[in-house]
Amino acid sequence: MxxxxxxxxxxxxxxxxxxxxxxxxxxxxxxxxxxxxxxxxxxxxxxxxxxxxxxxxxxxxGVSGGLLHPYSPKVKPLWRSMECWEESLKLLSIAEAAVEPNKLNGGSQELGHDSDDFIVRRRGIVRPAASLKNLDLMNENAQNCLAGCRIESVDKEAAERLVPNLSVPCNLAFYMPEAVNVHPQxxxxxxxxxxxxxxxxxxxxxxxxxxxxxxxxxxxxxxxxxxxxxxxxxxxxxxxxxxxxxxxxxxxxxxxxxxxxxxxxLRTCRGVIAHLQLPDDIRESYPQHGPSILSDAWLAIHGPRDIRLGSTWEWKSKNYSQNVTVEEALKALEELLPKASAIYPGIKNWDYIAAKAGLRAMPPLTxxxxxxxxxxxxxxxxxxxxxxxxxxxxxxxxxxxxxxxxxxxxxxxxxxxxxxxxxxxxxxxxxxxx
CATH class of the missing domain: 3.50.50.60 (FAD/NAD(P)-binding domain)
Structure with a gap:
């Protein structure tokens, strides 16, 4: 002990x-x-x-994706999302202040790092509409967005300015500029x-x-x-x-x-998250201030050459270990990469570095x-x-x-x-x- x-x-x-x-x-x-x-x-x-x-x-x-926003792609803002959103930002600010004592100067709760060793980065999240059904749901979310985390409808051209070569199937994406990208560990x-x-x-x-x-x-x-x-x-x-x-x-x-x-x-669900990096011989990197991406697979951007890709869904698993076998990692990549490349084709140029997994406790639907x-x-x-x-x-x-x-x-x-x-x-x- x-x-x-x-x-x-x-x-x-x-x-x-x-x-x-x-x-x-x-x-x-x-x-x-x-x-x-x-x-x-x-x-x-x-x-x-x-x-x-x-x-x-x-x-x-410790291995979660770290993408914080108060919305679901299937419903309006989540249950009591305003209270949850505000308290999460407050606690994140408190944590950052423990590392950088001057972070909350004058009681401000402003978050955000731009360096690659961030704890909390306010870099935003973009979600391309993948289908007409998805488009309608996100449009409804945009109209009912929270004051503290707005959703902006952006056309294909504007979305590609955020992330060059981003695929926007329905010519419309939804951008949450106040969404937060957290490094959970x-x-x-x-x-x-x-x-x-x-x-x-x-x-x-x-x-x-x-x-x-x-x-x-x-x-x-x-x-x-x-x-x-x-x-x-x-x-x-x-x-x-x-x-x-x-x-x-x-x-x-x-x-x-x-x-x-x-x-x-409770139901258990094991999810594998892959760590990808750009090889040294590729000069063009992810934009320094580019947002993370939500789609059927999500991309949490940790730096211009550092991405986390997730996540898989293995229901009824009893495997609590964060460690991932080679076979499990290969299976996860086979599932995640096609989904990610459909939205961000450039992911094909990135190298797999490692993978971690977590066993989520999933509550019942009410x-x-x-x-x-x-x-x-x-x-x-x-x-x-x-x-x-x-x-x-x-x-x-x-x-x-x-x-x-x-x-x-x-x-x-x-x-x-x-x-x-x-x-x-x-x-x-x-x-x-x-």
Whole structure:
């Protein structure tokens, strides 16, 4: 077990702290951790233990595409998309400020890097209309767009100015200039880049949690503690006597806990994402400020010569590993490259470098769309409990959009011991499972 700890100095007369366990160190777990630290009283002595055997960003969150926008190609702006969008931008800004302390000068929440080592880049997203049906849906989205993330209809000529040689089958594309391109590992913590000294201290969201611990520890009696345990939790009851509340933020792994096995309406879906680079002998690169691309396959632009291509959909998979075999990578490329080249033919010139995969926890479809699962789960645990158990899972393929606001809601519910602060749509799954 590896433990990384940050706390104020101990004191023999300290009162018993409020103790919270957060299971999972991806988008959901770190968002909950941040908001627990923010919403507990400064007069409280609070200890938060994060458990994740793969470490920060070691699951599906760490390999996600990182394209953040509040729209679906099939419906109008997603459920409560304004709250989700604004809270995500706020938390991204907080993470960037932890790396660059002057980033939020004067309280501004402006995001954006243009360098290739970005955490958050405001570079926009373009989506060519691939069919007349798709065209009608996107036109409806454009007419109902959010004030903070507008959709512009652009003709073929304008789309090609954004991305030279972009294929625009219906002579119309939709451009979201405020959409955000995030590097997920750098947002959560740069643990996979520790061999590269320039990025050693860039821990982003986890670092922001550490900073909040320091800022809110006003005395030995009123202090915050944050511990990261690289350890597997095999069942919830083993934590029952140690904590005031336990929050399960394990994504697809939540269903593997014996107390929740076959009791959650989740489907698993493994997605492979390929890393492509331009070979040195090709001079013409992707435009420096060009947007990322959405189509049947998406292209997340990490630099003029660096692209992530995704994603595949392998339903009912139980493979949690980020590692991808040669056979799995070849199969993914066979599926993704034809889709990508139909919109961006230049992708044929790019070389495959590596691939990673994540196992997404996909929630059921409701009248409000596919919504994550939140709520108190005490009723799923047998016997007398000495703490309260909570669930936050099922982010699916929209973890970046949902994680901040829903992490804030579940933290508020935990601190107040009141499930009513959570919108009824997010806890309706419990009544359907009875």
């Amino acid at each position: 590896h433990i990384y700890k940050i706390s104020a100095s101990s004191h023999s007369q300290s009162p018993k702290p409020l103790r919270y366990a957060v299971l999972g160190a991806g988008f959901a777990g770190l968002s909950v951790t941040w908001h627990l630290l923010q919403h507990t009283s400064k007069e409280s002595h609070v200890c938060i233990d994060i458990y994740d055997d793969a470490g920060i960003g070691g699951g599906a969150s 750098r947002y959560l913590e740069l643990n996979f880049l520790l061999f590269f000294p320039p990025f050693f201290d860039h821990q982003a969201l986890y670092s922001a949690c550490q900073d909040l611990v320091k800022d809110t520890s006003v005395s030995d009696l009123h202090r915050k503690e944050l511990n990261l345990h690289k350890k597997t939790v095999n069942n919830l009851l083993e934590l029952s006597g140690e904590y005031d509340s336990v929050i399960v933020c394990m994504g697809a792994r939540a269903a593997s806990l014996p107390e929740l096995s076959e009791r959650l309406p 009248s409000h769309g596919s919504l994550p699962l939140l709520g108190c789960i005490d009723e799923y645990l047998k016997g007398k409990q000495t703490c309260k158990f909570w669930l936050f899972t099922g982010l699916g393929s929209r973890g970046l959009l949902y994680h901040a606001w829903l992490g804030k809601l579940i933290a508020q519910a935990v601190v107040s011991s009141n499930e009513d602060v959570i919108p009824s749509e997010l806890i309706a799954w419990k009544s359907r499972m009875k």
